[in-house]
Amino acid sequence: xxxxxxxxxxxxxxxxxxxxxxxxxxxxxxxxxxxxxxxxxxxxxxxxxxxxxxxxxxxxxxxxxxxxxxxxxxxxxxxxxxxxxxxxxxxxxxxxxxxxxxxxxxxxxxxxx
DNA sequence: AGTTTGACTGGAG
DNA sequence: CCTCCAGCCAAAC
Numbered sequence: 128x129x130x131x132x133x134x135x136x137x138x139x140x141x142x143x144x145x146x147x148x149x150x151x152x153x154x155x156x157x158x159x160x161x162x163x164x165x166x167x168x169x170x171x172x173x174x175x176x177x178x179x180x181x182x183x184x185x186x187x188x189x190x191x192x193x194x195x196x197x198x199x200x201x202x203x204x205x206x207x208x209x210x211x212x213x214x215x216x217x218x219x220x221x222x223x224x225x226x227x228x229x230x231x232x233x234x235x236x237x238x239x240x
Numbered sequence: 241a242g243t244t245t246g247a248c249t250g251g252a253g
Numbered sequence: 254c255c256t257c258c259a260g261c262c263a264a265a266c
Contacts, residue, residue, distance in 0.1 A: 162247075162248055175248040183246090197247090199248080207247070243266080249260085253257085
């Protein structure tokens, strides 16, 4: 039993990045997914932060619907003002506090294995 | 090799 | 609802 967290090898980190981009590319119009959920689907449940880093720093990630990724509270990315507009253009509704209405728009996938 | 940095999360106040 | 804090972990300093 490992009493310490797994650490990604360079190869695992590369594969993780590919999985994240692949998952994000499949988010349907008008739906959103959380960083944590994407990390889980990619097989690394505790790497939500790395999902954010991947979308932020990977060249070409802006060609994917990465505006459909928000945090678990429905909050949009810090400093990316246009994200809300992009979402509203595809029918995503926001609450009074400026958060996405997750109850209505969060896209949930089943973990198959 | 030690420290800081986040497109995160969960919990406390 | 908001802010603050601890835990998180690869990357960048």
